[in-house]
Amino acid sequence: MSAPTPLANIDAELSLVGSLLYENKLGEQLAYVSAEYFYDGFLSRVWEASMDLISRGDVADPVSVVEALGEGGEERGILARLVADATPGSAKTHADIVVNAARLRQVAGIADDLRQAARSGADAFNLIANAERDFARLVQEAAPASTNLIDARSSVHMTLDEIDREAVQGRARGAMTGLRCFDRRLRGLRPGWLVVVAGRPSMGKTALARAAAFGCAQRTKHQVVFFALEMARRELDERTLSQMSHMAGDGIAYKDMNGDTLDASDRARLRDLAHKVPTNFIIDDSPILSVDYVRRRVLALKQRGPVAAVFIDYLQIMDRPDAKGRNEASVIGEMTKGLKQLAREAETCVVLLSQINRGVESRDDKRPQLSDLRESGAIEQDANAVLFPYREVYYLERSEPTERGKRAAWEEQCALMHRRMDVLAAKVRQGSVGKDEQVYYAEYDHIEDAPEDGQ
Known part of the structure; x- marks a missing residue:
């Protein structure tokens, strides 16, 4: 032969x-x-x-x-x-x-x-x-050298065409969520962007992401994908139904979403609400999730039609690439770079949830800062925006005063902050940093904008 x-x-x-x-x-x-x-x-x-x-x-x-x-x-x-x-x-x-x-x-x-x-x-x-x-x-x-090359004049004309379309449509080019911290602060979930939502446990990261994903799916015909590593599909469904019941005026806490607690009328009401869940809200609760897996699923969905946004909960429990001979920062950096590339390749917005280090707990001011991300590789560098959900009541409830005379003021402060969530925008490329106040109905996993002054 x-x-x-x-x-x-x-x-x-x-x-x-x-x-x-x-x-x-x-x-x-x-x-x-x-x-x-x-x-x-x-x-x-x-x-x-x-x-x-x-x-x-x-x-x-x-x-x-x-x-x-x-x-x-x-x-x-x-x-x-x-x-x-x-x-x-x-x-x-x-x-x-x-x-x-x-x-x-x-x-x-x-x-x-x-x-x-x-x-x-x-x-x-x-x-x-x-x-x-x-x-x-x-x-x-x-790829041929000309694939991603364009002369500057043609490029700026294309940008002006996009601006004209935005002016006619009366909105920014990003997908809207119904939450001010995304829609106004970031001008929506913008194609090609990597948005990091980071915080310590119990700050409401998943609740904020799920609320944004659900709100986005309600406002666009395009697909919205939620990769749920931390929660099973049923847990997400219970929170979605609980939120919808609260929005309808007679809320059922998601912890009560079981056959022993709900009577026939409650179940019938939830069944009616279920028909209003947007079918373009796609859930993937695979227990093993890698950047390669996310990329394959998103590009497969894109063949059906545009993908407005991709939510991933959360970075640190994703399957890692080979880490032999490399430090944690290098491994995390490879993952965030891959997700940023996916956002551009799929022309979508990737919203990535992330934990931050424990250094926050040792400070008097528990509000997270960009420096709390720096030990986690290139998260800050790759992100177009970094949002920190922060609930002061979490720390207030754990600092109960021992002096009887201070207890009344402490209880009053806890009650005042009970439903408050501040979303701290620590980085916004082509935008301004700042704080947006949200109202967090934890028992219904429902987040909405807080009234602004004059409302």
Whole structure:
């Protein structure tokens, strides 16, 4: 059986090297050609040495290249013949042939690895996920240079067209949620944005995210996805029904959502409310969640139609990439970078929930700050906006005074702050930081805007 023909064009590689040595000015035009794209090992080393000499402002010719490589007279003669036969006018064509052949070898390599792993009995789901990741990387690397390039004049005209559409529609381009901390502060859930909602436990992160997701699904025809790692689907459903019952005027606490507590009339009322739950509100309660999994699911949903927003609860309990030899910050940074890239790729807004470190608890002022995120990798750097939900009553209730004379004032303060949630916007790209006050009906998992002055 004859060996398979190598995925390479040696004639194109020879001609390309000869052209570069003949005309060093081609180096700038051919900078996209990497030495690793050459199938022939000697030509690969020659290309690398030549480009290195040219980048330093030196001349790359048969003599200087052979000297740089430490080769002998025979190699110098080979390169001299290539220069003599050079056709610089065809350099770009030959470069594209070399690059394309290299891409085909990469594709074949992935296919070979897949075949070998499949025959070894590997897990099919992980095999597909890894293959998709590898091919996605190749797609990004192999995309024509013109794919993401646009001249500045055309770009600003496109932006002005978007502004005109926003003016006609009377709203910002982001998806609305019904909550001031997102709609006014951020101008909605904006495509391409990574919004981080971070805080200590019991601050209402999940409640705020679920309320925003539900409100967004009510206000758009596009899909809104909620990845619920911390809660099972039924828990989310109970909170959704509880919120809707409270909004309808006769609330049923989500803790009472069970057959032993609800009578027939309550169940019938909830059944009626269930018909009003938006069908574009998509829940995924998979117990194992990775960035690759989220990406696959979101891009699959995007094939059905636009995805307005993606909510993930929460970062620290997601499945991690391989952390061998790396610190926590590096691993978390890889995850947030991947989610930011997904937001742009899927033209959606990713709302990522995150815990913050315990340093908050040791301070007199418990309000979180951006510095509380800095030990968690590149969260702050990758995020377009960072929101901190903060409930002062949580700390008030745990600081009951021992002196009897102070108890009345403490009880009054607890009652005053009982339903208050402040959402602290610590970072807003192209916007202003600040605080938005929300009303939090914890027993119904319902959050709404607090009345503003004059209302």
